[in-house]
Amino acid sequence: MDPLLLLRQSIKTRGLRETSQREWVLRFLAQAKGHLSQEEIFEGLRSQQAGIGRATVFRTVKLLEEIGLVSRVTFADGQHRYEYAHERQHHDHMICMECGEALEFSSPAIERLQNRVARARGFSVRWHRHEMFGLCSRCARKKAAA
DSSP states (O other): OOOOHHHHHHHTTTTTOHHHHHHHHHHHHHHHOSBEEEHHHHOOOOOOOOOOOOOOOOOHHHHHHHHSSSSEEETTTEEEEEEHHHHHHHEEEEETTTOEEEEOOOOOOHHHHHHHHHHTTTOOSOOOOOEEEOOOOOHHHHHOOO
């Protein structure tokens, strides 16, 4: 389904107004590379759309996450960053605690294990987020050399 159509339907279901600002945020995230904080999203949009407000961006990011068009990743510093998620294959993250790099990965074996553990406990998974924290290979080499 078209993400703008999904956004419009979700907004209508919630009794909210359709606004161009919400569409700007969605388009910006769909074109963005990497994981962005709400502040980075705001700053990027402000350079393109002078009239957009910080609160509007922050509320819209939250709405897009609720709808499922955006995913949140929590970095080692506790800061949330966001990425466009619509029709992207599910993936998890390995986050470097030194440089902050977020490495994306997919593992069918991990997915099967999670599902098996949930079934064994009678738990019905709706969604999940898997984040591992450590050192990327570059930072690990620097630490070893020091």
